[in-house]
Amino acid sequence: MNIVDLSVQVGPLNFRNPILLASGTVGYGNEMSEFLDLNKIGGIVTKSLSLKPRKGNPPQRIVETPSGMLNAIGLANVGVEVFLKEKIPFLKKYDVPLICNIAASTIEEYVECTKILTEEEAISAFEINVSCPNVKEGGLQFGNDISAVGKITEKVKSVTRKPVIVKLSPNVSYISEFAKIVKQEGGDAISAINTLVGTAFDINTRKPKIKNVTGGLSGPAIKPVALAKVLEIKQKVDIPIIGIGGIMNWKDIIEFMIAGSSAIQIGTLNFINPAAPIEMLQSLESYCMKNKIEKISQLTGSYQI
Amino acid sequence: MNIVDLSVQVGPLNFRNPILLASGTVGYGNEMSEFLDLNKIGGIVTKSLSLKPRKGNPPQRIVETPSGMLNAIGLANVGVEVFLKEKIPFLKKYDVPLICNIAASTIEEYVECTKILTEEEAISAFEINVSCPNVKEGGLQFGNDISAVGKITEKVKSVTRKPVIVKLSPNVSYISEFAKIVKQEGGDAISAINTLVGTAFDINTRKPKIKNVTGGLSGPAIKPVALAKVLEIKQKVDIPIIGIGGIMNWKDIIEFMIAGSSAIQIGTLNFINPAAPIEMLQSLESYCMKNKIEKISQLTGSYQI
């Protein structure tokens, strides 16, 4: 038994520790399993799944920026069916909560995906991506439309008894308004944030460096923005928050929890140091011991303002 | 005479080159003059001025973040009167376009400031700051309210014949909607962007590192976001744009012009290398020569999408 209790609760969900791996940055788990013991982390969020397989955007899909990266993958994924057939069996070998991230072009598609996936008992919860900046239909249109987000939450909730987390876009005036409607419509938690819309140009060809023109900015560059969004939600709406954005080390995790997160997700860092989560668990424990914190969940929203 | 014509036009304004110094990052010019010849740069934008002097926020006002910094100065400034009496005389010694940035808590205050300042012939134009994230009244409230931005533009235009540039907030869903209303109400140009709202916490005290809780994120971290905002405005609204956000070198300037900027402003870089603008002019010229560009203004919006 640990001296420090690292387990956290996000609404009805229990995680053995606050470190989840973010959608689109862990694939479907198999590659990551070569670097870390998936049984040790809090949870895994799958790459966004759509009803049918998606090819995604043509290259170039990524570019580095100061302390960040832009991506426009375009939700390339195997689709719900192949996921269930070919990807789930691997994940079932592990005792780690599996959150299925769903992205869709229509409200009906969200519902359809959820209906199919909810039958699979290996799936603990859904994360509804209403905020992908890199696809033409759906994506940002939904992310910027409060009533669409409300509707999606309501409809998805109506077809599953599993917890529904809604992943919000930071590219809005007041993210807390979106969190409010999610709560109203029965959503169980908020994931914040998805990437910021950004772009970059090649000064020789004058073409965008990313074929899709704009991409989503992630990495440490966006950490201050992500923290402010988490804080805004925490101060305005009573709903559990999973904090995401630019986490690079254990200190960042503590910062996100202080700002209001019940758990966090690691994204871009997985590309750089896929073994990092395990190292960070140790440090989280030390921090708690040093600060006489028995349960790490006591940190959530413990800011002194 | 130069072989390359570096001069640019921003609506009715002419600048000898596209490099302006951004509000809040050059003071009122005197300190900067020790590092560079103000007569060589395109223009200077003053620290935001309000009707009465403002003390600004208590410390700590700034904190470094990955490739960026947060500031919550709180519009500390000498006020319109002291500016005219004590600061303008120094600036008058130079032959450099002076743009007065105005920030206010009410629409009436914007109008009042403009009325007073427009009498001073050393002032070439106004930049209306509707987007400061760091003050309680005004600031973001205006920046997030389309009709307020429209009203301010209209009212300010009605009391001055000098060009009026409106500096927009990036903390909105669609910045181009704001640019549209500025154009509709007779605004002459857009400055984009002001800082992104962000925060940071001290994990030992659990207090925000910035006394004001949140601050404005600037520096290279925000460059991709700023470029995307400039591009969005350029694609949607026919109005000249002054690009701002994370410019660190001459290549960034070219990138901002390609994305749609007629001129640019340097902010955070002034703190790090206040002599940089002069070095960059040389490089801009070389780039144009190498690429057979006779007038740098040809770059504006020359993206190949």
Add this chain to the structure above:
Amino acid sequence: MLVIEALVDKVIELDNQIFLLKIHCPEIANSIKPGQFLNVRVSENIYPLLRRPFSICNVEGDYFYLMFNVFGEGTKILASKKYGDSIDILGPLGNGFNYIGDYDTAVIVAGGLGAAPFPYLIKKIEKGKNIISFIGGKTYREVITHEMKNISIATDDGSLGFKGNVVELLNEHLELLKKNKIKIFACGPNSMLRALKEFCLINNFECEVSTESAMACGFGICQGCPIESTKNQDKYLLVCKDGPVFNVRDIII
């Protein structure tokens, strides 16, 4: 596939501002295959943020070599490494060349820094087979012949060897190539690979090419490195996982 702190032995500067980085790392040296690559964290801090992919250039005992030129910030930092510095390596990555097989002559085709993976490939090709190398560059300055064998050179400006591109040079040797059961191993800019593909299709030559792409992870989780497949147009291949080496017939370059 592992993440490991290795020790820099030295940086060797060849001609033409080409660098070799020699690294002590038994785990990688003893497991990596020609054509595979490594994703290298060039600094200890978060600048630059992402790892940089480099082909395995050569292996000597417990040491391996990377070959690069100073291109941007990352390679600038790499070039300044010194004996005893530690360096964070992720790999081995990708599939590597299929160099064991039914051919008698290996034809190496390299454009510019495309030379990087070949010293190790050449070392590993079995004794019985012939190796001939065709090396191209814009000018003589871009021609890298380090540890190549039986070299023919082409430069766009004619400053060294044949005047023209390296595929035109191959064409000059068409008769010789056709006389043997050859397999072509190529690496270089896309323009070269494209011309080479046509050349191989026309002449029905076996050919494997090592491709490049912008990459974030290098091991298949970011989907950042797609390349169009000829076999299934509904799905991209991934350069980092399905490649970087492809049968030239399987990809659209």
Add this chain to the structure above:
Amino acid sequence: MLVIEALVDKVIELDNQIFLLKIHCPEIANSIKPGQFLNVRVSENIYPLLRRPFSICNVEGDYFYLMFNVFGEGTKILASKKYGDSIDILGPLGNGFNYIGDYDTAVIVAGGLGAAPFPYLIKKIEKGKNIISFIGGKTYREVITHEMKNISIATDDGSLGFKGNVVELLNEHLELLKKNKIKIFACGPNSMLRALKEFCLINNFECEVSTESAMACGFGICQGCPIESTKNQDKYLLVCKDGPVFNVRDIII
């Protein structure tokens, strides 16, 4: 005030993981005054982004010294500098100590790294005046006596010298201090400066303190470094321009 590329001569490690950075730079060495500071760009790239402020520690001919400990990323990079590295300096900045004047004994009060500005101040104080130093630290490890004169030491844990803080130590020497026409020059953590201010007000001692603040520019354009003034509560003073040295009576600490 200028921006200049200077050359690193060496980094000297004192006890207690305190470093001295010796830099060749006639322009700064010949113009800077005790108590002024420099804003140093610790790397050539954009990491870390902002300059780091350091007090002038000493001057020897065309060389100057900075004193620091490894605190975060910036000072870590500084500590790794070597002979011949170039380093980008902005300065001289701030006002400096008013050490010329009508007093007979300079009383130096330093807490921890607050020792940094005093070697140069001590060097510049005219021959006729006495100098006595009171140096504090949490433990003996934080006590820096480098080039100080007539030293008394206080540590919170009593591991060296007087047990208690440095202001309490000053109080122990009150009689001696009162016998002379003293001027106190102090630098250290805010808690120390606050206690010192009270001590000076009670005893009517002249006292100048060097203060710290988070800074972006260091030369007055960002307004990032306010400090509350006792004279005019409607306006902050700026640590970088109006300070970093203040008459202790002029500021609210």
